[in-house]
Amino acid sequence: MMHVLRGLGRHKDMVTMFEEAFKQQPLNEELGAQTFFANVRAGQWKSAQQIATKMHKQFKDDRYIYWSIISAILQADDITTPESMRPILYKLAHRMLSSSSTPPHLSADRFYLHLSVLQKLDLLDEAHKLLDSEVGKSICDTNLSCDELRRAIWRSRGMIQEEAAIAEMRIVDKKSRNWLEFLSILEATFCYLTAGTEPPSAEAEGKCREHMLKTRVLFTQLVEEDGPKDRSATLALLELECRARHHGLSEPSRLVEQMKAYFEKFGDKACCFEDLKPYLVLESEELSSWTTFLDSHVSSFETLNELWRVINAVKLLRYSLSEAELSVEAESQRVTLYLKHYLEGLKLGVDLATTELQPADDLVLLAGNALINLWKLTADDAHLFDAAAVLEFALTKSKHSFQARLLLVRIYRLLGAPSLALEHYRNLQIKQIQNDTLSHFALSRASTFSLASTGDLTWASECLEATQIYLSNSQDTGDFVVRAFTAEKYSQIPEFIGFEDRLDNSLQRDLMKMEHLRMRLTHEQITSDIIDMELIELKFVFDRVHYDNRDHSILSNYQPRIIPGIDKQTQLFDGPEKLGWLRSFLKLYVRALQQGSDLDDTVEEKLLIGDRPKQNVNQRDKPSLKERLAEKDEEELSELTADERDFAAFAYALATWLGPYHDYIRPPAVVVLAEAAKQTEQKTGHPLKGVDLQALNGAATNGKKDEECPPPTDAPDIVHGHFDKLGKRFLDVRASASPVPALHVATLAQEALLLFAIETLRFKSPSVVKMHKLGALASSFKTLRADAVAVLQDISADLLKLGEAQGSADSRKTLVEKSNISAEIDQDFLVGVAKRVTEARKKALDGVGKGLSRICSAYCQ
Template sequence: MQEVTSLVRAFYGSRRSTLSPTDLRSIGPICTAIEAHNPKRALLLCDQLLKRSPAFPSALGLKALALCIASHPLSASARNDIAKVVDTAKMASKGAALDDAEVLMLLTWALRFAGKGDEALDLMAKAVQNNPDNEELANDAFVQYLRIDDCKSAQQIAMKMSKQFQDERYLWWSVLTTILQIRNLNHPQGPLLLSIAERLLASHYANKPGATSYATANEFHIVSRVLELRAQYSNSTEPPSRPNSTAKPSSSSPSLSNPIALPTLPPTEPPRSARRALLDHFASAEADKRCDENLGFEIWRRDVEFDYGSVGGGEWKRLWDRLATGLREKGDTNWHSMLYMIRAACAVASSSATSLEGPSATEAPSPVGIALLEETRQLLRTLSNESPKSKVERGYLLGLLEVARELRIRQWPEADKLDTLVAEYFDRFGTKACCFDDLLPYIDALSPQELASLRSTLSAATDVSLTDIRIATKAINAWKLLRRYAPPGSAGEEHEAALAFTRLYFEALPLGANLPPTELQPADDFALLAGQAWVAAYQTSRSRAYLESALALSEHILQKSKYKYQVRILAINLLRQLGASSISLAHYRIFGVKNVQFDTLSHLILARGSTYAITAPKEAGVVPEAASVMAWYGSGQREAREMSVRTFMNDAFTKVEDFYEFRQHLENSLQQGLATVETLRMSLLSGTLDAEAIETASIRLAKYVELGDDALVDHRDYKTLPNYQSREGQPIWVQSELGPRPDVNWLRILASAYRRFLQPSSADMQGSNVPTSCTEMEQRFVAFSRDAHLALIADLEGAGEREQAALAFFRDQVDKFATLTDDDTMLQWDVLHCAAVSLEVRLSTALELRLRQRTEDYRFQAFVLLEVGIDRRSEEMILQKTPEQVGLCHHATTLLEELTCHLPAQSKHAKRLRAFRNAARDAVKPIGPKLTAYGKRVAKERAKIVAALAHLQQFEPLDENRLTNFAHALVDSRKSSADALGLAFSRKTAK
């Protein structure tokens, strides 16, 4: 365990300066043994050392740590031993071990690892209480509270430290930990905690009479955040919450308008409201100074003025004046500045702030607001025509487009024609690669007549000779826009469009002939357009030849532009659809995904990755990738906790909430939940589920079953593959991914299904609708899990009917599989998905139990998912036996044999479950030979693929030899996937 290694290294390093050479030599071998994950030797050395020195704190801490790695999962005896070590540490030498911050860290970590988090907190609190003058111990306690996200305890101890040690730093720690508690505006004690933070600030600045500024940017940030939270919690207004807040305040929250004197807020009569205090704070000279020094503060001020301002208060007009001055006199080219200037003008015109996510139609605008919008338009027009930066700065013209779009959506009088501005922007900046993305929101607002007019402008840009990179880029943008706003074509039309884009690709390819290998070819997007056109042709015709054409071209592109990730992602998706898992994994590994990219990009191969969990012996599969992802979530969350702690230790107070939010998002990642379920499915199929994994899976599944719709955060990146399909049809991601996109509903329903097998007696049988994010096979599996669960827990009289309902699933799967293999329009992933789900239900980990000397010895081997439920149910029934009966069946080698030893009723249940298991095996067995036959059919498709790709031979680089090699590689990978799964099916269903 990496965390244990880090702990023991840090502990030994700290002991160098506190222990005598003799004592340091005595703990050295123990630390080495723990670091080498040799708990037996570590425990032996600890016992020897404690025999000589029973109260030696370092030995007690190391023994607790060694017990944590003594067994996997942690046994009940190990948990008891850890508790005994901690009790010894409390009593030995009057609790001297609790005076040592480093030893205390080991003891509390061990308690949390043993599932005794409350005891760890009590131990820490007792140590601090017994040593009120030990600043180092208090600091360590604060850090440990932060690590476990106990902000309440951290805030309390920081407040005590501030009073005890008179260090201003601890005051800011206390306020910040209060902010972390109440930033979610649903906190039941939010107003009370906020009032405590106010008193701390008031008391702090009361000792600095006459102060008109803040000593540091950290102080300004903390005070600003407290004032913002006061305004958010105040029931005098309920503005939109900040992006880093997760809810709106309750209308029942008490008013927080008590006067508070700060350097930027001298006392007034009557006292300011919470909202007014926040606005006046950001309107102060100190705020001007801080915002000039820090763009982050300036953007924050704009948000506050926009969200809390009003026409009467003049905040929106002052915001507009300040931003207009920056553009006019200071050469500000920040798009955020232009956008907020436009929003401020719209707010003045409508007398209300409008969400940046998209305005809606409002009442007639005020004359003052219309005049301000006209002044905004004239300013942007002047800058777009006369500014020295206008030839390269797109923001001015985009600002004009934004003004025109706002006027149109709000149904206010339009000053400029939106389609004319779009054409002007395309004419001036069409040579920039970003032109397509820039124009999308504005073209979406055009009428059909305006779109028809725009098409003629765009068509003119496509009828050119591609002799220059700028001309080629403009033509690519024009083709993207034309394709985006054209109706979906027939398969033949899309195929012809793809060929045309391919011709343009090869025509423009010489433009990048002299570029280094690390650069992208200017012509690449022509090929990406061709690939998406072929995907669209497949959606209409269901002919795999179109997908194979897109892949053949993609392989050629990636030889020229190794780092064109959009093409590689499209290739990964299409290869997975066609069943060529090994090639798709090779492409994925080229990305070198690491760190937080696991959370955003691992869905590329983990989304329903269990379909390809079984591979040929010498072929790398998706299972190691899944293991890497899950390992990173563990290490990444530990690192996130440490980064959050370091923001306090390094006085980076402006970053505290950012890192805290990052930590929360990582711990509540949707992709982690999806990866957990997929990893479990892979373990079932590959037969690698061990004792620790099955217990861990049970705990995690129980958590996911109870999830709310907003409990997890989705960080999966689907913008990496741009959509150039018609806006009237499906986007490219939907067309190229494996089935409906898994979401939190998918996670919840699948977690419930698996939990019925892993924990039959405690599984929730409440019926819920199967979400549309499940494939047809997954919907069948969920229904089967309910029937099988009822069969597992049924009594003898009602078991027969339940078992037949469950067995019907296997018979239906056999029929469905036969239908899929006979349908030439079906993708190979559909076929393998059906087989994998059937095998997944059939395959899993069979728990064998032997009782030796009255102790449990668990061994796992690959068998059936149904048998997981059978074995888990058998185990539950064994545990219902009386203590005198447990452990007497020394000859029993399986749970079912153990179950038959004593009670007649249990013996009958064992026979019933055994018959149920055998019937399921016999029912699903026919899929194995059919899958093997399917693999042989795939092997014969090489010539068919080459013939289907004959139209590509008109392009010289894609000659017959290259296409033949491509077809052989594709077929070999597809055949390997089918053969591996077929072999596993036959092996696992054999008697």
């Protein structure tokens, strides 16, 4: 039964089951532990703490008191705990620690738990006393978690110099090359200079300069000692000069000289560019010296080490470019240079196995970056096609090039070839947590490319497959936490719980949910069952505290530092969906679904089985859901495209217009509950739990409304003219080189008709219209629907024509003729890429066009 309930996500029912069992067998230690773990899985920390305390008294095992302590800490950190309760819970944990019969230093994790409680209560002197003991020092020397906590406590006490002394001892005597040790020494070096607005005193500057000399000597000795086998000391010297420059204490050209020294020693390492990038804050003369130095390293190469020096030099030169050097002509020359070096570099990897990456791959990525920047400078899609072609060519040499495929996913979406983007995305074979961090590459605004309206569920299925990580997370992470409790790994427990919380409340998860809903409505007939189910899910989503776990830094960015990075340049519609975008769409959909549904909070409470999401304590004092849904937040709306803002305005006006009629016609909650209870008893033979059918039937009989139905009114201008405006907007964007703008407008027009269908579903019944004398309102629906269908049919016909044009031989020929890389890439290869791009465009345009026609047929009545 435990496994069944876990599989259903019904953790609170599992708690109830074990608590009943433990009450019946209070001497059964195993049942007690399982009851504790059930509360852990459900996140019920107060109950978990009470059970652990009870078990400690009953079974006299020391670990149970620590279970109680960590449960109190986790309760204090929980979002449902009021702010005023948190210090009390930390004090409770401290009191239990103080009264424990065993000292905390017998275990590193118990010691960590004790330190974390003292830190939370700001009892830093007591924490320092523990850390300064021989046992404390020994634990910190062997346990990274405790040592990290020690650093934080010492910084809070202002013990920066003492921390630096320990770091120096570890670096010199114990040969530690932990970067944190170097940072501790650097912080101590510059601690004399305050961060305030007032300039530091001459005395403080003098002390800082004196300390700088000592630190420079230390790091220089380490550089000589380590040689080329370790780069940490060389990087520390660079960081020292950079901080000195920030405070105005650096000698001219010293930073550049250190950068040159680093490049000379580690320029043949793949990490060189990323290591030096933070320090490229050079003045004009220094920049000229640096550029001249790098130019001397961009020459022919015969070995892999020489190739890597060239690659790093080219990357650093590109990153340092000024605005004047970013002309179209200069960028075109760089593309030619990068491709020339790449083709030369391929000779060094000719004997590599097909599973290996070519060492020259970064050069083709540089060419891709430059071509994308050319596209931004000229708005000419030919440069995007060229970028796709060179990256496709690179994949014939390095079929496992992760970076090339990621960039191609972005490029093909911009070119309006979504099937090719999905093909490369699937070839990445992302797994587990990558579904949360990387799925936005393919699934961001996936409904724009969806062909679900024609029965092609490819994109909808991809959304569902990507959400499997969230289902497994809710089941598996609880097991990790339980194992951590069993093994008393208290430093890991908050990390596991934080990981689970971030994944459960992932922004990407709910963005995919929204995209899946938008696709689902185009595929399935809109019914009251769909409306009710989606409404319940979206209401849970609306009140979540979201975390954005998406990785926006994974693309290798080789653009100059003065322009936006490659990630921002390749995002569809100039930016990803953020929380404001999600909340805007949640508001309009929850409001529409709420008006089309007979469910209210009372009915949901009686009918829903299973756990509810935790409610943030700060949300309890917010306005009602209905009031929040009706709010217009301009900051949130600013994250939408102009066409999406028009759609949101249409949805808001439509819901405001029809809201009073929905509220009047909707049956009372008692009627809905009575009907649900009756159906449940007929199907299962058992009454609905917690519902008295006879009492409900009596209440339903007296549930008739006394007020009159609001008189029918005309549709607002925004609603009445929305589809005509969409028709004109489509004519403006249909001539774009990429079909993406046309697809965007077309799918939003389709979505507007579907939203209209949701809002008017209640009024489809002739008996309802007749009973409430809403014939005039129903007639206005027919007029609006006919206008919408006429516009959508015109858009559908235009999309089919565009598809034919895109799939023609002339379109393919035009792409190849406009290409600027034909000298470097074989002509036949370019033709093959052009054919795939045009076919993918045709498929998208034809599919959306035919889908619009089908939806018009389904909702024309």
